[in-house]
Amino acid sequence: MAGRTYLELVERVVFVLEALGAGATTLGEIAARTGLPKSTTCRVLYTLRELGWVEQSMRGGRYRLTGRMLSVARQGVPAGAD
16 A cells, blocks of 8 residues: 555554544554554654644543544535535
């Protein structure tokens, strides 16, 4: 699958976003679902949190997607296509 212009970093971010969308909420769950090392998963989550795409709860450290994801997704849907 990986070609010359294929960015594995983007692939990792997508894997983490998909895991969050599928209900994984802890670092361990997300790492297990993606197959990524916990250290990589942690760095991706940290970056997504800093950019406002992911929130982390104060209790338990659970992660979830923010409304920003939905907002961006809606921008790509033409009016009346719902």
